[in-house]
Amino acid sequence: MSRYWFLLLTIGMVICIGSLAAQVPGFAWLKQATGTMQNFQLYELCSDYSGNTFVAGRFNGTIIIGNQSYTSVSDKQILFALDTNGNPLWVMPLDYSYVTIRDIGTDVVGNLYVLAKYFSTLTAWGIDLPYQGSNNFFVAKFSPTGEFIWVKQAGGIGCNPKLAVTRTGECYVSGDFWNTSYLSNEPYVASSWGDLFITKLDTSGNFAWVRYIPCERGVDLLDIAVDNIGNCYITGEASWGITFGDTHLEAPSHSSIAYYAKYNYLGACTMVDQIATYSMDETSYTPRSIVPDEEGGHYLYYTANWGYYSNGSWHEQNQVRVRRTSVTGQLTQLFSTSTSQRIYPKQMFMNNIGHLVLTGSYEGQASFGSFNLNKTHGFFYAKLSTTQPNNIIVAVDPVQGVFDTYTYRSSFNNVGDLVLSFWSHGDITIGSYTSLEMSHNLVKFNSALAMQWGRSTWLNYQDISGLDLIQGDQTLYTCGSFEGDTTMANAVLRNHGASDLYVAALNQGGEWLWAVSGGGSGTDLARAIAIDDSSNLYVTGYFAGSAVFGDQTLVSSGGTDIFIAKIDAFGNWLWAVSAGGTGDDEGSDLKLNAEGNLVLTGFFSNEVFFGSYSAQSAGETDIFVARMDDAGNWLGLSYGGGSGIDRANALDIYSDGSILVGGGISQTAGFGGLHVQSSGAMDAFIGKMGSDLNWLWLQTGGGIEDDLCVDLGLDQSGAGYITGSFSESGFFGNQSLESQGNTDLFLAKLDPAGSWIWAQGAGGAYADSVRSLAVDSQGNSVISGTHTGSMTFGETVLDGIGNYDIFLSKQDTDGNYIWSKRAGGDYYESANSVVLSPSGAIYICGITSGDFYTGSGWLDPNGTTDTFVGCLMDGLENDGETITPQVQNTLVVYPNPFSQNLSIKFDNPSLADVVVRIFNLRGQLVRTLMDSPAPKGEILLTWDGKDDHNRLCASAIYLVQVQTDGRTISRKLLMQRN
Numbered sequence: 001m002s003r004y005w006f007l008l009l010t011i012g013m014v015i016c017i018g019s020l021a022a023q024v025p026g027f028a029w030l031k032q033a034t035g036t037m038q039n040f041q042l043y044e045l046c047s048d049y050s051g052n053t054f055v056a057g058r059f060n061g062t063i064i065i066g067n068q069s070y071t072s073v074s075d076k077q078i079l080f081a082l083d084t085n086g087n088p089l090w091v092m093p094l095d096y097s098y099v100t101i102r103d104i105g106t107d108v109v110g111n112l113y114v115l116a117k118y119f120s121t122l123t124a125w126g127i128d129l130p131y132q133g134s135n136n137f138f139v140a141k142f143s144p145t146g147e148f149i150w151v152k153q154a155g156g157i158g159c160n161p162k163l164a165v166t167r168t169g170e171c172y173v174s175g176d177f178w179n180t181s182y183l184s185n186e187p188y189v190a191s192s193w194g195d196l197f198i199t200k201l202d203t204s205g206n207f208a209w210v211r212y213i214p215c216e217r218g219v220d221l222l223d224i225a226v227d228n229i230g231n232c233y234i235t236g237e238a239s240w241g242i243t244f245g246d247t248h249l250e251a252p253s254h255s256s257i258a259y260y261a262k263y264n265y266l267g268a269c270t271m272v273d274q275i276a277t278y279s280m281d282e283t284s285y286t287p288r289s290i291v292p293d294e295e296g297g298h299y300l301y302y303t304a305n306w307g308y309y310s311n312g313s314w315h316e317q318n319q320v321r322v323r324r325t326s327v328t329g330q331l332t333q334l335f336s337t338s339t340s341q342r343i344y345p346k347q348m349f350m351n352n353i354g355h356l357v358l359t360g361s362y363e364g365q366a367s368f369g370s371f372n373l374n375k376t377h378g379f380f381y382a383k384l385s386t387t388q389p390n391n392i393i394v395a396v397d398p399v400q401g402v403f404d405t406y407t408y409r410s411s412f413n414n415v416g417d418l419v420l421s422f423w424s425h426g427d428i429t430i431g432s433y434t435s436l437e438m439s440h441n442l443v444k445f446n447s448a449l450a451m452q453w454g455r456s457t458w459l460n461y462q463d464i465s466g467l468d469l470i471q472g473d474q475t476l477y478t479c480g481s482f483e484g485d486t487t488m489a490n491a492v493l494r495n496h497g498a499s500d501l502y503v504a505a506l507n508q509g510g511e512w513l514w515a516v517s518g519g520g521s522g523t524d525l526a527r528a529i530a531i532d533d534s535s536n537l538y539v540t541g542y543f544a545g546s547a548v549f550g551d552q553t554l555v556s557s558g559g560t561d562i563f564i565a566k567i568d569a570f571g572n573w574l575w576a577v578s579a580g581g582t583g584d585d586e587g588s589d590l591k592l593n594a595e596g597n598l599v600l601t602g603f604f605s606n607e608v609f610f611g612s613y614s615a616q617s618a619g620e621t622d623i624f625v626a627r628m629d630d631a632g633n634w635l636g637l638s639y640g641g642g643s644g645i646d647r648a649n650a651l652d653i654y655s656d657g658s659i660l661v662g663g664g665i666s667q668t669a670g671f672g673g674l675h676v677q678s679s680g681a682m683d684a685f686i687g688k689m690g691s692d693l694n695w696l697w698l699q700t701g702g703g704i705e706d707d708l709c710v711d712l713g714l715d716q717s718g719a720g721y722i723t724g725s726f727s728e729s730g731f732f733g734n735q736s737l738e739s740q741g742n743t744d745l746f747l748a749k750l751d752p753a754g755s756w757i758w759a760q761g762a763g764g765a766y767a768d769s770v771r772s773l774a775v776d777s778q779g780n781s782v783i784s785g786t787h788t789g790s791m792t793f794g795e796t797v798l799d800g801i802g803n804y805d806i807f808l809s810k811q812d813t814d815g816n817y818i819w820s821k822r823a824g825g826d827y828y829e830s831a832n833s834v835v836l837s838p839s840g841a842i843y844i845c846g847i848t849s850g851d852f853y854t855g856s857g858w859l860d861p862n863g864t865t866d867t868f869v870g871c872l873m874d875g876l877e878n879d880g881e882t883i884t885p886q887v888q889n890t891l892v893v894y895p896n897p898f899s900q901n902l903s904i905k906f907d908n909p910s911l912a913d914v915v916v917r918i919f920n921l922r923g924q925l926v927r928t929l930m931d932s933p934a935p936k937g938e939i940l941l942t943w944d945g946k947d948d949h950n951r952l953c954a955s956a957i958y959l960v961q962v963q964t965d966g967r968t969i970s971r972k973l974l975m976q977r978n
Helices: none
Strands: 014-017 026-034 039-047 053-065 068-082 088-094 099-106 112-118 122-124 127-129 136-142 148-155 162-165 171-177 195-201 207-213 219-226 232-239 241-244 247-250 256-263 269-274 284-292 298-310 313-325 331-336 342-350 356-368 371-384 392-396 405-412 418-424 439-445 451-455 463-471 475-483 486-488 491-493 500-507 512-520 525-531 537-543 546-549 552-555 561-567 573-581 586-592 598-604 607-610 613-616 622-628 634-642 647-653 659-665 668-671 674-677 683-689 695-701 708-714 720-726 729-732 735-738 744-750 756-762 769-775 781-787 791-793 796-798 805-811 817-825 829-836 842-848 867-873 892-894 902-908 912-920 925-934 937-943 956-964 967-975
Touching: 039 099, 039 405, 039 418, 053 099, 053 439, 053 486, 068 099, 068 112, 099 162, 112 162, 112 171, 122 136, 127 148, 136 171, 162 219, 171 219, 171 232, 195 219, 195 232, 207 241, 219 284, 232 241, 232 284, 241 256, 247 256, 247 269, 256 284, 256 298, 284 342, 298 342, 313 342, 313 356, 342 405, 356 418, 371 418, 475 512, 475 537, 475 842, 491 512, 500 525, 500 537, 512 573, 537 598, 546 561, 546 573, 552 573, 561 586, 561 598, 598 659, 607 622, 613 622, 613 634, 622 647, 622 659, 647 708, 659 720, 674 683, 674 695, 683 720, 695 729, 695 744, 695 756, 708 769, 720 769, 720 781, 729 744, 729 756, 735 744, 735 756, 744 769, 744 781, 756 791, 769 842, 781 842, 791 805, 791 817, 796 817, 805 842, 892 967, 902 912, 902 956, 902 967, 912 937, 925 937
Parallel strands: 014 867, 463 525, 525 586, 586 647, 683 708, 769 829, 805 829
Antiparallel strands: 014 842, 026 867, 039 053, 053 068, 068 088, 099 112, 112 136, 122 127, 136 148, 162 171, 171 195, 195 207, 219 232, 232 256, 241 247, 256 269, 284 298, 298 313, 313 331, 342 356, 356 371, 371 392, 405 418, 418 439, 439 451, 463 475, 475 500, 475 525, 486 491, 500 512, 512 546, 525 537, 537 561, 537 586, 546 552, 561 573, 573 607, 586 598, 598 622, 598 647, 607 613, 622 634, 634 668, 647 659, 659 683, 659 708, 668 674, 683 695, 708 720, 720 744, 729 735, 744 756, 769 781, 781 805, 781 829, 791 796, 805 817, 829 842, 892 902, 902 937, 912 925, 912 956, 956 967
């Protein structure tokens, strides 16, 4: 089957429709086959003393780590370790409900320690952990190979406990808590606003001591660290006042203070102070990171914030600062930025030669000493001398490029290597690593900031485009392309560039049998597929740069080149051949003739080579038809075109071996000794040639606008059927059609001599596009595609469901409409290829990018766009012609769509932590609306359409996600700015 030449970013779906009767068929089954929401959230990142990297997070759907995929139908926590080269050492999905990882750390031998919260009675690693109070935590220890060693539980903590691990494996845990704490033998009751705790676990997981720090009006712990001799350092913010042992820190005028404190290994508080005191309209301070020095003092990384009124408006400013507090309490200011910059500190480390490493994000211009950075949103890495104030040794954004980057966490090992997690808006190249658009990434840099390795270790933005489908003996085969890593038929398909291509097999029940991929660093796409009598497959399309097909590598001569590859019935690549030149060349369709040779069509630009055959385009692009044997040897070439844009989209082969080709031409085009001219910008083109590739006749159809033949087919008598798009008026011989709106579709029939017999149109007020055509031996045809709004087929009107919906329509040999059917959801759906089975079934491949309803049930999208498998049968017509809202548990969002403020209402079943977040369709976090404990009952929130940086979000589709009481519910919403 042929496809629109511009359909490069769609995704595969397979639907089976029953016998072709006048009755509208209904869906018998519907199954998702591939795809996943890019829903991985990284919680924490750390490195051990050997340079290995440990990652903690959660996922929902499918993620890929190394060459193994992991799937969960609900939120699941996961831990994994990567070696110094970025290869997986071990992976551990945690099959426990109501668990959230909060922090991780390692000791000198590489043992991993995990701090997690849980909200119900839990059995973990075969050990029963009781549930005490409103919140509980556990610390678990694992060997360097991921083997469980011990776990220790405690109850009554707050939202954000943090963990620090000494070199010898002792653990310090600190955080806030409410109500009653069960850290010691006697329960401790906090003040009404919550208090702070710090506790130590020995190397066997026993609590050595616990200290409670009373607070007047709430407290936050923002960082925790340990030095080489076992002292622990904490910093954060407290409201009104806080008391460490005999030392009370008081904030004037009931404001807040930024505190820091030091505890020795016996639990004695040996240092405590605050950055400064302030009132509500004066300076405030926010500590971000604390790093011990080698003498018992520490370095503090923080922001100083203040504001002022001017012309009746409040203006905020801040400075990023670093200061040292010696073991005796002497203060030294080491660094500060100017107040006019938007710099957001995150983490600070001490490298192996005694320099402080500052990390964070910035917006616009950022200056660090003599080093200037400039990006809309970027990441900074700066080295600061600890002996000379304001001595910035180097400051860079290691993730260069024009696209914004947003960082999550970073880690630093003892030899100065930096591991950074980030996602970007577009493709970014760092050394030999290229990130995908809208992707999460891990990249490791050495101490000189040279990139060591890069990994997209989880499935994020994927786009699988199924563009063709054929039927073999009891097996279906499909091909297309995908962006990002994906899974199909239990196989992990790794993407190596902008997009890679795939070929996959399914049984007639819609179950995936196998899948293989090919491609390289550029844009690669499979457009069409054919099968021989031995069930060998032949696939064509295009590739850019170099592309790998099994053991064979092809290198393009120019922009994109044509490829033809052969695959056996088990998915093994047998050979691959390329053709092309210095321009953009693409293969659009291919078929096998009775002799077992391939016939291939497409378009090319400039000079191209097909083995020893060559051609030169007369205009921007010209049409080619070529022959090849089943071993990949070129047998012949024919081409034609004119000074404009000419391209072929489809072909079919007559019983005598002659060939019917269709596409579009602009201006005057010549094919052998024959010439045709378009009536408008582009006309639909149909031509017949003999088996020797000599042109026999040419025909055009269309009007003054852009008209195009998208697909064609032949019946047993040799009559040809073509389908495509037209605008305004379309003329097919003596037949004329008038479009009902923007773009309509046409279906027309020609006799074997190329004369028009009839032409039919269908469409509505908006853009309607046909994608594919299949013809049976009696001349009945089925077309498929996508439509917007209402669409008319003869006397039948299909109403739109969402923005773009699937349509299917059957016609008899005289062009009379027999039935038509729609399917779809809120967003974008399309049927891209249709094949008729000898048994009377119809197979279709296409896409969906939202909740998809067929009448027999909903499919929720797992990814940006999804593949699914289904079957329609006569006698099973269901209520798919009407759409009812899908119930999303107890989560309600209104109004939807909205322009300014969105109300979010849901039921919280019990006292528990509640997390409410807004994501975009790429899976990036846009806004956190709530992350705190909440009582049982109804919760009502409002989203003002802004992100976490108070910037207005663009009109788009978003996802609101609520996590509470161990469950996750979500709802799609549409923001439409006025």
